[in-house]
Amino acid sequence: MMIQTIQFVGIILLFINLIPSVTGMTVNNDPIDVRFASSIQIDDVLKHLNEFQAIATASNGNRAAKTIGFNRTLDYITNFLALKTNFKVTKSFFNLRNFQLLRNPTLSSTINGVVKTHTYSTNLAAAEFYHVQYSTSVTISNNVVLTAIPNFGCSDADWLAAIPSPDGLVALVKRGDCTFESKAILASKYNVATLLLYNDGSTSNNMQPIYINLGQNNRVPALFLSYNLGQSLVSAANDPSRVATIRLSIVTDSALNPTGNICADTVTGDPTQTIVIGSHSDSVPAGPGINDNGSGSATNLALAAALSSLLQTSNYPAYKYRVRFCWWGAEELGLLGANYHVAEAKKASVVGERITDYLININLDMLGSPNFIFGIYDGRTTPTNTPAAAKPGSNKTTTLFQSWFDQNKLPWDYTRFDGRSDYGPFLAAGVVAGGLFSGADAVKTTVQVNKYATMLGGSLGGTAGIRQDICYHQACDKTTNINEFALNKMVQATAYAIETLGQQPNLKSWLYPTREIQDINRNTPPSQYEYDSINEYFGLPYN
Numbered sequence: 001m002m003i004q005t006i007q008f009v010g011i012i013l014l015f016i017n018l019i020p021s022v023t024g025m026t027v028n029n030d031p032i033d034v035r036f037a038s039s040i041q042i043d044d045v046l047k048h049l050n051e052f053q054a055i056a057t058a059s060n061g062n063r064a065a066k067t068i069g070f071n072r073t074l075d076y077i078t079n080f081l082a083l084k085t086n087f088k089v090t091k092s093f094f095n096l097r098n099f100q101l102l103r104n105p106t107l108s109s110t111i112n113g114v115v116k117t118h119t120y121s122t123n124l125a126a127a128e129f130y131h132v133q134y135s136t137s138v139t140i141s142n143n144v145v146l147t148a149i150p151n152f153g154c155s156d157a158d159w160l161a162a163i164p165s166p167d168g169l170v171a172l173v174k175r176g177d178c179t180f181e182s183k184a185i186l187a188s189k190y191n192v193a194t195l196l197l198y199n200d201g202s203t204s205n206n207m208q209p210i211y212i213n214l215g216q217n218n219r220v221p222a223l224f225l226s227y228n229l230g231q232s233l234v235s236a237a238n239d240p241s242r243v244a245t246i247r248l249s250i251v252t253d254s255a256l257n258p259t260g261n262i263c264a265d266t267v268t269g270d271p272t273q274t275i276v277i278g279s280h281s282d283s284v285p286a287g288p289g290i291n292d293n294g295s296g297s298a299t300n301l302a303l304a305a306a307l308s309s310l311l312q313t314s315n316y317p318a319y320k321y322r323v324r325f326c327w328w329g330a331e332e333l334g335l336l337g338a339n340y341h342v343a344e345a346k347k348a349s350v351v352g353e354r355i356t357d358y359l360i361n362i363n364l365d366m367l368g369s370p371n372f373i374f375g376i377y378d379g380r381t382t383p384t385n386t387p388a389a390a391k392p393g394s395n396k397t398t399t400l401f402q403s404w405f406d407q408n409k410l411p412w413d414y415t416r417f418d419g420r421s422d423y424g425p426f427l428a429a430g431v432v433a434g435g436l437f438s439g440a441d442a443v444k445t446t447v448q449v450n451k452y453a454t455m456l457g458g459s460l461g462g463t464a465g466i467r468q469d470i471c472y473h474q475a476c477d478k479t480t481n482i483n484e485f486a487l488n489k490m491v492q493a494t495a496y497a498i499e500t501l502g503q504q505p506n507l508k509s510w511l512y513p514t515r516e517i518q519d520i521n522r523n524t525p526p527s528q529y530e531y532d533s534i535n536e537y538f539g540l541p542y543n
Ligand SMILES: *[C@@H]1O[C@H](CO)[C@@H](O)[C@H](O)[C@H]1NC(C)=O
Pocket: 066, 067, 068, 071, 258, 259
């Protein structure tokens, strides 16, 4: 995985860097054609939001992945694209696994004939063990021998050194040194009956079991043990004078649900230089998801239709680059749609489908928050695992959005660029990213309200001390939860960004300036871990 990233950086470094003097407002000093930005109509966006609302109303109140409301959303998007664009539309399905405990897991140990039943509790301070998200099901009713994996179970060497060999046994592995996912992958490779992870006891906070998520791709049954329980089982397993065995059961619903991504490509433009505009098509189960993130999806649809008709206008300059609009499934469950797409692109060899064919990912998530900010992802603060290649371009994309708000005398704010939306997997794969965000559960500050009121006029300043979206992830995230003024500006800003990028004479060298990338590489050696752990997206402990 890491090798791939380095190769990608390598390819980028080969591009001749012309460093065009593009500020975002001109192309070779010619003003850009801004017909896209000015042609886009807020009503076209609102129309889609009303349709999404109608779908949710007719589908148990939401449009979440794995539900009929989500499927109807995908049908609506595909039908609209077929009717209103000449784009090439592709729907690709991936399997989404359920994870639901059907009953509490059980665990007992037998050491030299002494049976102990261990305590499961959702109160982690009282629990000796806890379930692991995406563990598979298992029932071990005969006594299966325990084996302790040396060190942290992070390398083949650790697993090969275990006595007895872990094949078919229950394996104990201590927290630390690598991600829990890496440990689980090795556990699966060495064919364990169950993986028992345990806390490391390094501080008083590291005694009890913790909640971890091994991700959709996990293939082993697993539990998480307290340090004390883990330690006592390790001592027994390592003591030749004792016989240590385990009985346990983990019963989950892990049914597979096919979930779709939709992408729609312009029929013109170089497929090896693609601009990807992404948004997510699912809502949370709690509500219709009209702001989160119907606003992004609806904007994406309106942009696709407007660009399709402009590009068929004879006097509108054709873009040198292909533009691909995508609607990712299952963002709310951990960026699964975008993650799947990027993972496939890393493996792909078909021209136009490879990760190296992507120049930039613009992400549209929440765009019409009622107590909005004009948030621009802050490209100066890419997550630490971002390859150098993606950094300068991400910062330039931030500046590009800022220039539109500045030209239009509108306020704006930087917003966190921490990888926790669908652009995360692209950025981690070395693709430049950027986008807009109108605010979720953060509180709008007095400073912000004053700034927005001064620049926009009193009532548009919003309300200090309340959240930017009071209906975030709730049933009230309906069409009434949209600030149309804010959404309108966000839509125009996005169209402007796409239009400016599309009209660059050499977008590749603008986004991937060789010298700056080399400087960053010289100062910061590439990070060791590939960013594809679901735990990292959610900030969960991962080692
Ligand atoms: C959604 O569509 C997929 C793919 O066609 C199908 O397998 C699944 O059963 C549908 N889900 C629901 C809840 O209708």
